[in-house]
Amino acid sequence: MNTDLTQLQASLCKAMCADVQVLPKGSDMAMVLTPFEFADGDAYQLYLKELPGGLLRVSDMGHTMMHLSYRNDTDKFRNGTRSKLLDRIKAENAVEEEGGAFHVDTTPGELAPAIWRLSKAMVQINDLTFLNRERNERTFYEDLQEQLMQLVPEDKIQRDFIFDELEDARHYPIDYRIQGKHSPLFVFGIANKDKAQLVTIILERLKGHRADYESLLIFADQSELPRPVLARLSNVGGEQIASLDARDDIERKILRKVA
Amino acid sequence: MTFEHLTDKELEELRTVPKRAVNPKARVANKEGTEQFNYKLESLDGTRHYQLYTRQNLRAGMEDNFSCGLNVVKPNGESLTLCRYNGPSHPHRNHLEKESFQFEPHIHVATERYIAANRDPETFATTTQRFRTLQGALHCLVMDCAVSGLQTTPDEPTLFPVP
Numbered sequence: 001m002n003t004d005l006t007q008l009q010a011s012l013c014k015a016m017c018a019d020v021q022v023l024p025k026g027s028d029m030a031m032v033l034t035p036f037e038f039a040d041g042d043a044y045q046l047y048l049k050e051l052p053g054g055l056l057r058v059s060d061m062g063h064t065m066m067h068l069s070y071r072n073d074t075d076k077f078r079n080g081t082r083s084k085l086l087d088r089i090k091a092e093n094a095v096e097e098e099g100g101a102f103h104v105d106t107t108p109g110e111l112a113p114a115i116w117r118l119s120k121a122m123v124q125i126n127d128l129t130f131l132n133r134e135r136n137e138r139t140f141y142e143d144l145q146e147q148l149m150q151l152v153p154e155d156k157i158q159r160d161f162i163f164d165e166l167e168d169a170r171h172y173p174i175d176y177r178i179q180g181k182h183s184p185l186f187v188f189g190i191a192n193k194d195k196a197q198l199v200t201i202i203l204e205r206l207k208g209h210r211a212d213y214e215s216l217l218i219f220a221d222q223s224e225l226p227r228p229v230l231a232r233l234s235n236v237g238g239e240q241i242a243s244l245d246a247r248d249d250i251e252r253k254i255l256r257k258v259a
Numbered sequence: 260m261t262f263e264h265l266t267d268k269e270l271e272e273l274r275t276v277p278k279r280a281v282n283p284k285a286r287v288a289n290k291e292g293t294e295q296f297n298y299k300l301e302s303l304d305g306t307r308h309y310q311l312y313t314r315q316n317l318r319a320g321m322e323d324n325f326s327c328g329l330n331v332v333k334p335n336g337e338s339l340t341l342c343r344y345n346g347p348s349h350p351h352r353n354h355l356e357k358e359s360f361q362f363e364p365h366i367h368v369a370t371e372r373y374i375a376a377n378r379d380p381e382t383f384a385t386t387t388q389r390f391r392t393l394q395g396a397l398h399c400l401v402m403d404c405a406v407s408g409l410q411t412t413p414d415e416p417t418l419f420p421v422p
Contacts, residue, residue, distance in 0.1 A: 026320040033350065040343075040367060040379040043350045045324070061321050062292040063348075066314050070328055071338055074290055100291020101318070 022048070032058070036119045038067060044122055046115060051105060058114050059103035064122050072129055074100075082128050093121040137191040140220040143244050144175075144189040151254050152178055161186070166209055172202045179259045183212045187254075188237075191220040196229050203236040214238050216253060260331075262339045262380070267371040273331050274341045274368075277303045280311070280408035292317050300329075300406060308332045309341075311406065315393050316348075324348040325393035327400050328367075328381075340381040342404065343367040344396035351384050360386050364396070390414050 019035040029047050036044040045063040048056055065074050077086055089095070095102050095118055102121060106114035148157060161177035162169045176187040186206075188199045203215060215238035222230065222242040234240070241249050265273075281299040288295045293314050300309035309331050316324035328343035344366050345351075352359035355376060364387050369380035390396040395414030400406070 029320050037352060038379075039382070041352045041354055041382045041384065042345070043352075045349050061318050061324070062316055063321075063324060065291050066293045066316055066324070066326070069290065069293065069295060069314060070312065070326065070343065071330060071340065100293070 032115060034115065034119060036123065038126065042067070044119060046118065048111075054107065055105050056108055056111060056114075057103050057105050058111070058118050059101050060118065060122060062099070062101040064102060064125055065100045068126065068129060077125075077128060082131055085128060085131075086125065089121050089124045093117045093124075095121040137220065140191045140244065141189050144218060147244065147247065147250060148176060148178075148187065148254070151251055152258055156259060163206065163211060165211065166205055172205055174202065178254065178257070180214060180257045181259050183214055185254070185257045186213050186215045188215065188217050189220075190217055190225075190233075193225060193229050196225055196233050200229075200233045200236055203233075207236055214257060216241070216257075218250065219243055260333060262333075262337065263374065265339075265369075265371065265374060265380075270341060270369050270371065273307065274329065274404050276307065277405040277407065278307070278309055279303060280406065283408045283410075289317070298409065308334075310338065311400070311409075313393055313397055321348065323362075325396065327393060327397045329400060329404050329406075339369060340367070341369050342400065343381055344387075344390065344400050345384070346393070346396070353383050354378060356383070364388070364390055366399075391417070 016035070019033075021033040023031045023033065025031045025047060029049055032046040032048060033043060034046060038044065045060055047059050047061050049059065051057050065077075068074055068077070076082055090097060090102070093104075095104055097103075102118060102125070104114040104118045145159070156179040158177040159175070161174040163172070163174060166172055174186045175189050178185040178187060188195075188202075190196050190199055199217065206213060217233065217237045217240045219225070219240070219242055222240065225233075239253055241253065244250070278300045281301055283298065285296055285298050288297075294317055296313045298311040300311055301307065302309075309329055311327070311329050313327040314325060316322075318324075323346045325346040325348075326343055329341045330338040331341055332338045345364065347362045347364045350359060350361045351365055355372060355378070365384045366387050367381040367384040370383045373382045374380045387399075389399050391414050394412050397409075398411035398413040401409055401411045
């Protein structure tokens with residue numbers, strides 16, 4: 001490198017220091033301003049409190065969870081996958097939690113790394129919102145399409161197929177029609193209860209019409225569907241795959257039928 | 260309605276179309292040190308659905324850490340924050356305008372510009388002297404967004420600017 005690294009480091013340190021401020025907050029706290037901010041432009045809220053023994057506590061004073069609650073039910077961060085990820089984030093960054101507030105206890109000499117650790121944890125916790133249902137569903141349908149396109153030649157697969165012989169056929173779209181060896185294979189992606197019920201109706205209509213087809217139902221997570229919904233669907237549907245993780249099953253079941 | 264292509268005019272219409280609270284007596288929840296109210300709203304013609312929320316950090320010294328906001332909600336559950344009225348507990352930066360302000364009450368609004376830039380739609384915010392408390396902020400939101408059915412109280416006027 002031709003760049004003067006010493007000079008670069010000096011200017012970087014100066015610029016980053018300019019973005020850090022420590023301001024009094026009430027009688028027993030101080031606020032630490034850093035360059036970190038939420039995606040909406042609001043600064044991360046980090047506060048300092050003195051602890052016995054000369055220690056300092058850096059805490060978000062519960063603001064991170066409050067910010068998440070604007071568009072999320074924060075209970076969902078306490079169950080299932082999100083909860084496991086939250087625990088991992090805390091462990092990786094050595095961050096403690098007390099009543100919804102995240103904190104790191106440290107000595108004055110170790111304050112800077114403590115602030116970085118807590119800030120990093122806050123960024124990661126905020127990213128848990130990417131796991132919301134609607135985003136997950138969209139990702140599922142995109143992943144399903146990608147897998148199908150890898151398995152089936154483009155000229156043998158039709159997306160959003162309309163079976164014209166049905167009455168009001170456009171209301172009953174079939175996710176994918178794959179040209180089969182004997183009869184067409186209709187593939188449905190099912191990410192939630194509503195979609196499961198719609199597919200049940202579509203399959204019942206196809207059955208009522210005595211259409212010649214085979215069906216394959218691929219679920220985002222079959223175990224999350226209510227049992228009666230799944231039972232009704234199973235009565236009319238063909239082969240099923242519990243989740244996209246079963247790549248081998250998908251491949252085997254599709255390649256067995258594709259022309 | 261596709262959130263990705265909303266114009267400023269459409270966003271303003273979503274904010275200001277008359278709406279009523281469906282559950283005006285929503286119960287307070289205290290979750291992890293934050294007092295929360297969540298109201299469901301719908302437009303008077305029943306075609307649009309909204310969430311209105313208030314949040315107050317209950318920890319000592321965090322009285323200025325409050326917020327209330329209005330989200331429009333699609334039938335599939337996807338939501339977009341149309342506006343949010345924040346207390347003065349933190350600085351804010353408008354990324355695209357490259358401007359920022361320090362500790363002042365402020366109002367976020369969703370804008371076409373930020374949607375087009377693939378940023379958080381409600382990033383743009385301006386400072387205000389119209390409220391100092393959560394109750395005052397809620398009153399301003401209810402007035403600005405034509406919400407009926409919720410009892411609100413404005414902040415008392417002050418001779419002195421918000422510190």
